[in-house]
Amino acid sequence: MTLSSPYTLALFDPLRPWLNKLPPNPDAQALAALAEASPVYTAQGQPVRFVPPQEDGLGYEHRIRAKGEVETQPDNWHDFFNALVWFAFPQAKSAVSASHAEAMAAIAGNGEVDVKVRGKVRDALTHFDECGIVVLSDQAELLDLMRNFAWKPLFVERRTEVMQHLRFIIFGHATYESLLKPFRGLTAKAILYEVDANWLQLPLAQQIVTVDARLAADLSSGRYTRPRDFQPLPLLGIPGVTAESEDPAYYDDTWQFRPGRRQPA
Numbered sequence: 001m002t003l004s005s006p007y008t009l010a011l012f013d014p015l016r017p018w019l020n021k022l023p024p025n026p027d028a029q030a031l032a033a034l035a036e037a038s039p040v041y042t043a044q045g046q047p048v049r050f051v052p053p054q055e056d057g058l059g060y061e062h063r064i065r066a067k068g069e070v071e072t073q074p075d076n077w078h079d080f081f082n083a084l085v086w087f088a089f090p091q092a093k094s095a096v097s098a099s100h101a102e103a104m105a106a107i108a109g110n111g112e113v114d115v116k117v118r119g120k121v122r123d124a125l126t127h128f129d130e131c132g133i134v135v136l137s138d139q140a141e142l143l144d145l146m147r148n149f150a151w152k153p154l155f156v157e158r159r160t161e162v163m164q165h166l167r168f169i170i171f172g173h174a175t176y177e178s179l180l181k182p183f184r185g186l187t188a189k190a191i192l193y194e195v196d197a198n199w200l201q202l203p204l205a206q207q208i209v210t211v212d213a214r215l216a217a218d219l220s221s222g223r224y225t226r227p228r229d230f231q232p233l234p235l236l237g238i239p240g241v242t243a244e245s246e247d248p249a250y251y252d253d254t255w256q257f258r259p260g261r262r263q264p265a
């Protein structure tokens with residue numbers, strides 16, 4: 001892995017229990033063995049299995065719903081991280097997959113699923129599945145600054161508070177892949193949650209369990225119907241991810257830290 005800082009490495013911590021059980025590079029056979037040893041389940045109660053891409057026309061999401069099979073390309077970082085997110089966030093991943101299947105359900109007498117149907121709901125689910133991050137804080141003001149795209153007040157003026165009172169938990173497997181070689185403009189799609197101070201003191205493993213359950217309920221609720229329902233978050237602005245962010249002028253880069261859509265007062 002090519003990582004730019006110790007904090008970038010820490011962003012992989014939600015996957016750490018599973019990374020520690022696998023070879024340092026994508027290995028489809030090792031993933032399959034791990035799924036046997038540490039099973040996770042779909043919303044239909046089927047054990048998840050990671051299988052090579054199939055040519056039977058069943059469709060990616062429909063295959064998960066029908067068989068619990070997640071098509072996984074061998075030796076592929078993107079699919080490797082997708083599998084690891086299944087281990088770390090099984091309830092939320094299952095909720096995403098089930099919501100895709102429901103959105104694809106054709107209004108027809110035979111009840112078949114049209115795998116080609118997308119629409120804004122599926123686009124929203126895909127955005128979060130690929131690039132999602134959960135930001136949690138016991139300080140509502142910090143979350144409001146993020147909602148209002150006030151990057152310099154948040155990451156410069158309130159930098160110490162951000163490091164003490166915000167937690168960033170990555171969900172999107174494409175984001176994990178991108179963090180192997182972070183680049184200017186790397187942006188995640190965030191869901192923001194207010195928590196109490198005691199939650200921030202929980203061990204990470206307990207935090208992950210609560211985030212998984214909360215995400216599963218949230219993503220199944222029908223609340224997110226458009227990609228723009230998620231909060232954009234430029235990941236290289238998080239304190240510590242890149243050394244350049246120690247200079248306040250770094251946040252003057254409005255191409256990366258865009259003013260965005262402001263919330264009404």
